[in-house]
Amino acid sequence: MRKIFLADAHLRAPADANYRALIRFLDTLPTDTDTLYLLGDLFEFWVGDQPVYRHYDSIIDCLKRVRQRGVRIVYFEGNHDFHLAGYFGREIGAEVHGTGGVVEIGGKRVFLCHGDQLNPDDTRYRVWRAILHSAAAGLILTLLPARLKADVAARLSRRSSRHHGVRRRKFDYPGLIRSFAAGRFAAGCHAVVTGHFHFPLWERDGERTLLALGDWITQFSYGQWLDGAFTLEKYQVD
16 A cells, blocks of 8 residues: 655645645545655644634645545644644544654554654754643633634744744754654664655665655655655646
């Protein structure tokens, strides 16, 4: 069976090219696809257990169609989309994880994550993330009126985008990914798949594979597992 891995679409509006392309891609997944892994930041911003972001109705309906075809959907939350478990579990039947972890694929241990926690030196972000992902923050965000929640989402989105550019200049992203993967390999994992960094990377050393997914904004890259091997693929946009 086939597994698909996708991250960092940062969807905004249904008329956008990447939004339309993602719906076409998901609606035409190969029939042997049994699992769709979403590794965070599918949305430009979605926080909480309420469907207040009506511009995402089309992609939600698409994910429901994917699930109805018998494809398992596993969502690892990112830094633009979190506190999703209630709504996505209830409405789509997705399995939602708040942080990265090990799954078994083809009898091998594979570490999957969004990737925003890979940098141990980015302490300021790690504290900020812990606050936002706390149960208390989730409750507060859920109780906010829809208009205020949308305003909070927009502000947090702008803040994250600004700081992402600063971090890209400050930190060696390829080095961070490889260093993190080395630790996972030493712990017995056979593969590491991550998003967040917005550049595609595929490296293999013997039975070990490192896969960074790129993005679904301009690159339209995604990961695939088929016949025991991970590959980095690119969707051809019309």
